[in-house]
Amino acid sequence: MAFAAFGSSTPTTKGQTKSGRVVLALLLPGLLYLVLFFVIPLVSLVLTSLETPAASGKIGEYVPGLDFGNYAYVATKYWPQIARSFGFAFIATIIALLISYPLAYFIGVKARPWPMLQRMLVTLVIAPFFISFLLRTIAWKQLLADHSPIIEWAHQVGFLSPSQSFIGSNAAVVFGLVYNFIPFMTLPLYTSLERLDTRYLEAGSDLYASPSKVFRKITLPLSMPGIISGTLLTFIPIAGDYVNASRDFLGSSNTSMIGTMVDADFLQNRNYPAASAMSVVLMGIILILVTWYVRKSGTEDLL
Amino acid sequence: MAGELSVAGADLELIDVRKDFPGFTALDDMDLHIPAGQFFALLGPSGCGKTTTLRIVAGLETPTQGRVLIGGKDITDTKPHDRPVNTVFQSYALFPHMTILENVAFGLRQRKVEDPLAKAQAGLDLVELGHIGARRPQQLSGGQQQRVALARALVNRPSLLLLDEPLGALDLKLRRQMQIELKAIQMEVGLTFLHVTHDQEEAMDMADTVAVMNKGRIEQMGSPEALYDRPKTAFVSRFLGQSNLFVGKVSEENPNSVSIEVGGAKITVDKKRAEKHTGTVAIGVRPEKATFHEEKPNLGADHVLIGPGEIIDIRFTGVSNQYLIEVPNIGEVTVFAQNVGKSPVVELGAKVWVSWKVEHSFGLRDLPDGTEDLG
Numbered sequence: 001m002a003f004a005a006f007g008s009s010t011p012t013t014k015g016q017t018k019s020g021r022v023v024l025a026l027l028l029p030g031l032l033y034l035v036l037f038f039v040i041p042l043v044s045l046v047l048t049s050l051e052t053p054a055a056s057g058k059i060g061e062y063v064p065g066l067d068f069g070n071y072a073y074v075a076t077k078y079w080p081q082i083a084r085s086f087g088f089a090f091i092a093t094i095i096a097l098l099i100s101y102p103l104a105y106f107i108g109v110k111a112r113p114w115p116m117l118q119r120m121l122v123t124l125v126i127a128p129f130f131i132s133f134l135l136r137t138i139a140w141k142q143l144l145a146d147h148s149p150i151i152e153w154a155h156q157v158g159f160l161s162p163s164q165s166f167i168g169s170n171a172a173v174v175f176g177l178v179y180n181f182i183p184f185m186t187l188p189l190y191t192s193l194e195r196l197d198t199r200y201l202e203a204g205s206d207l208y209a210s211p212s213k214v215f216r217k218i219t220l221p222l223s224m225p226g227i228i229s230g231t232l233l234t235f236i237p238i239a240g241d242y243v244n245a246s247r248d249f250l251g252s253s254n255t256s257m258i259g260t261m262v263d264a265d266f267l268q269n270r271n272y273p274a275a276s277a278m279s280v281v282l283m284g285i286i287l288i289l290v291t292w293y294v295r296k297s298g299t300e301d302l303l
Numbered sequence: 304m305a306g307e308l309s310v311a312g313a314d315l316e317l318i319d320v321r322k323d324f325p326g327f328t329a330l331d332d333m334d335l336h337i338p339a340g341q342f343f344a345l346l347g348p349s350g351c352g353k354t355t356t357l358r359i360v361a362g363l364e365t366p367t368q369g370r371v372l373i374g375g376k377d378i379t380d381t382k383p384h385d386r387p388v389n390t391v392f393q394s395y396a397l398f399p400h401m402t403i404l405e406n407v408a409f410g411l412r413q414r415k416v417e418d419p420l421a422k423a424q425a426g427l428d429l430v431e432l433g434h435i436g437a438r439r440p441q442q443l444s445g446g447q448q449q450r451v452a453l454a455r456a457l458v459n460r461p462s463l464l465l466l467d468e469p470l471g472a473l474d475l476k477l478r479r480q481m482q483i484e485l486k487a488i489q490m491e492v493g494l495t496f497l498h499v500t501h502d503q504e505e506a507m508d509m510a511d512t513v514a515v516m517n518k519g520r521i522e523q524m525g526s527p528e529a530l531y532d533r534p535k536t537a538f539v540s541r542f543l544g545q546s547n548l549f550v551g552k553v554s555e556e557n558p559n560s561v562s563i564e565v566g567g568a569k570i571t572v573d574k575k576r577a578e579k580h581t582g583t584v585a586i587g588v589r590p591e592k593a594t595f596h597e598e599k600p601n602l603g604a605d606h607v608l609i610g611p612g613e614i615i616d617i618r619f620t621g622v623s624n625q626y627l628i629e630v631p632n633i634g635e636v637t638v639f640a641q642n643v644g645k646s647p648v649v650e651l652g653a654k655v656w657v658s659w660k661v662e663h664s665f666g667l668r669d670l671p672d673g674t675e676d677l678g
Contacts, residue, residue, distance in 0.1 A: 197396075199392060199394055199396045200396055200398060200399075202363050202383075202392070202396070203390070203392060203396035203398070204398075204409075205362075205363075205382070205383040205384045206361055206362075206363070206383055206384075206388070206389060206390045206392075207384075207389065207409050207410035207413060207455070207456075207459070208384045208385075208410050208413035208414050208459070209384055209409070209413045210382075210384050211384075213384075213413060214384075217409075218398060221400045222399070222400060224400075
């Protein structure tokens with residue numbers, strides 16, 4: 001407005017430039033952050049994944065190159081880990097959804113008349129985060145160790161055959177994954193269900209829909225945004241998890257996932273190109289799956 | 304098309320229905336019979352139990368005691384989705400994740416009716432919204448949503464249609480228009496309508512029978528004309544239109560009439576228009592039935608005359624003027640005079656007498672709140 005005093009014919013343009021500058025200044029920290037901590041590392045990761053061993057032949061020394069053979073190596077050597085990662089992520093996400101949905105429904109819908117109870121239950125869902133994720137996983141390792149009361153009992157009732165261990169099995173890893181990531185499923189579901197207008201459910205039953213039909217035709221579609229964000233928030237980190245499946249925690253050498261192998265290649269084998277290639281593969285597969293999933297569920301506008 | 308939608312409505316019967324919520328009784332031993340094909344209005348202030356009644360009929364609330372019968376069949380323990388009843392909700396409750404056409408087809412699909420989309424389209428045509436079937440509820444105006452909600456209920460041809468303040472969210476002009484349309488549709492399809500409202504004009508305008516509810520009970524039930532002409536309780540006389548009420552001890556009883564003495568004036572009511580003939584009685588008259596005079600008129604025993612009083616307020620409402628007259632020892636009396644150029648021109652402070660024909664007096668069963676029984 002102040003520019004108008006100069007009789008300029010372009011006060012609005014100048015005004016726009018000014019507000020443009022303000023917008024830029026406000027965006028700058030975020031953009032800088034993205035460039036520094038996302039774009040540059042990503043480019044560096046892709047470049048590393050194409051490096052070739054140095055002429056010296058020493059372990060851990062590589063020179064820039066265009067060695068697509070790293071990808072072939074990773075795909076042939078680590079395909080079981082890749083398949084296991086997505087298999088575990090898929091199963092753990094489904095289990096987390098099946099456990100979380102009734103829980104979130106109870107907290108978000110049934111507990112509405114008691115706000116105190118609602119708040120307490122939400123706090124309980126988040127409470128495990130107050131203790132380190134590693135500590136909790138170690139604790140489970142002890143609780144589920146061979147001579148622990150739980151496992152002794154499982155042997156007695158026949159859930160496990162006499163000589164069978166639980167730790168180190170696929171089931172133990174999936175158990176740990178579900179346990180560690182379930183709040184990421186419960187919270188978005190709760191937020192979505194907490195806003196569910198129960199008058200729609202009454203309208204559904206008024207229009208001859210049985211309770212199960214009301215759930216399938218009304219409750220479920222209306223909570224779809226929560227289901228989508230919950231499944232994405234659990235599936236993506238689970239696919240890349242390297243703790244639960246590791247031998248030091250709930251897994252064994254037979255349960256390793258992509259993350260376990262990236263960890264091993266980076267820190268022990270010092271095969272940086274292979275570790276990078278595997279990270280790129282993990283990222284690529286997740287991107288493809290997520291795009292397909294979001295398209296398929298027809299909820300692009302929700303994200 | 305309308306023929307396809309029409310079906311004989313069924314009658315509704317509530318027997319001794321009671322509903323207790325923690326801390327209060329929403330419905331108190333309610334008995335109600337609505338004949339098939341009627342447009343029935345439950346009228347009352349908020350919290351009077353009218354919505355609870357409707358929800359009990361729909362099955363969304365379980366009565367603490369009593370039975371609900373539709374078409375003679377006891378449905379008290381029937382789940383909402385098995386009842387031959389549909390509701391137009393106050394909030395409309397159109398499913399936001401479905402198109403308008405799918406919303407209207409919802410009930411038909413649940414009951415596996417053949418060709419649900421064609422029937423839903425016919426339902427939308429009936430409410431003149433056939434062209435918006437592909438839209439989503441969020442894209443519609445309030446009036447359009449209301450009509451879709453009506454179509455969604457009507458296409459199922461329920462024996463009984465429940466309307467929960469369906470016009471409450473609309474502006475005055477649209478409300479008037481929808482009242483006319485709703486009434487026309489009811490006549491066309493011949494269903495039994497149970498309409499819950501707090502708008503007395505709406506109830507009187509549309510319903511064949513109106514039940515006025517207060518504090519979980521039906522105070523009075525009848526045709527709008529009968530309710531207006533002869534309210535039986537102080538609540539009804541004031542909730543349905545306005546009334547001048549006078550309270551006094553019966554001073555004279557004749558074969559055909561009783562009179563009370565109030566502030567030196569004798570106010571008379573026909574016995575057949577009075578609920579109570581002894582003790583302390585409240586007698587009322589509608590403001591438009593009363594007239595005022597600048598000079599004391601010479602009237603016979605067929606008139607009630609009070610005054611003189613002083614005009615303390617005049618309100619111009621267009622078709623009529625509303626005069627508030629303070630009569631010493633009696634209180635304030637309201638008189639409506641139509642602006643047809645016949646009533647006397649008076650100013651604030653003028654001294655006037657008020658009269659009405661005895662046949663327009665009505666005697667109440669109870670006394671207005673805040674008045675004491677004079678023994």
